[in-house]
Amino acid sequence: MCLECVATGINRRSLLLSLAGAGFAAATLSRGAFAATPAEGALSPDEALAKLKAGNEKFVADANACAAHLADQRKQAAKGQAPWATILSCSDSRVPPELVFGGVNLGELFVIRNAGNVLETNGLGTIEYGAEHLLAPLVVVMGHKNCGAVVAACEVAKNGTAFGGSIDRMIEPIVPVALANVREAGDFVDNTVRANAIRGAARIVAESAIIAAMVKRGTVKVVPAYYDLDSGRVDFLA
Template identity: 60%
Template sequence: MCLACNSTRLNRRSFITLAGLAGIAAMAGSFAMTTRALASDAAPAVSPEEALAKLQEGNGKFVADAEACAADFGKRRQDVAKGQAPWAIVLTCSDSRVVPELIFGGVTLGELFVARNAGNVVDTDVLGTIEYGTEHLHAPLIVVMGHKRCGAVSAACDVVAHGTKLDGSIGKMIQPILAVALAETDRGEAFIDKTVHANALNGAERILAESPIVARLVDEGKVKIVSAYYDLDTGVVEFMHKA
């Protein structure tokens, strides 16, 4: 094989490598520009305390008259189409009966930044979502909300109390809840409900412990983290704890 051929192949390989790196750099730059475009650069419109008060007031409205909590999305859709500035982040369960936008008084598009999974578990995806919501969208409040009769928590409690085996990915998903259930000493009728409360508290504490970004914002007084419990029967949200 001739040296000229080797040289040609190396040059082509170098060109492809450089082109690939340039493409990655361009994509990163494009993502950064998109992030800035979609995020609000302004300071949050409300303080953490004001955001919490708005959620409490909205939930009171929902409890008093749930039918009055339907939001008008038509005009609002156009208002927020090119950017968002949510004033609260809500991590809650995927349960179809738990709808934060209704539970907190019919808030409309662009107001809540919501992350959901079964059992409101704090994982890497959730942490990244919350960090984006606080650092880039400037949301001043994080709420970790469990709910009555949570299926994911019930499954974890069944494993602890009865040795139930869970197949597939469900067993892996509830690992963080298992640790909470194992720590609960009351294994009676209140076992599941107490674990739901403890799981929400644990979630708030984990966000603070595992995210330096959120911890810094909390230290600076820009963000507050609270835990909450939603009662499916009454519609009431109980705010339990500040992390």
């Protein structure tokens, strides 16, 4: 029996409302008063990582084994959320984190998705909120095989291709990663997907004093990962 599954990710409107509420509270309360306290039995970063790995193994072994009990879970989740992992992943419709990690249920994962799993201001703020105020002990930056955004960035790096519109701006942060891998042995796109996830994880710690302090204390771990579309397996890169 795998972890209970939910077919949809975190609702964007609900997330924005949560973040808006967090901003209002932060303006009126000190950080110490606003921050949550660890619940009894809360997972450590390593326990959360082990739980993701176990869930993915179940997904690989039998992707149809998920059994949803959403009615009961919805009632519990409506009282408040306590996610145990934050996932920054690609928007690709073939990569739903809730299913990839074994069918986790409502209220378990804090998810940020965009093309190419690129770290941006909104994403970094969401990660900080998840770690500091929801006490999620694990952050995963997950790229995936044949990522369209990375393919586009590789086209720019190798051939100078211009896509126009907002796509060029969207993939701009991935282009330096592609340029750094253009002469490496092996598959250019695949190498860049992995390097992009590794760079994203490193940027989270480098650009967020909040996350860096929590990593130093050992209360949060940041891990890059790679999802194989064919096998369904997640390879953690650190």
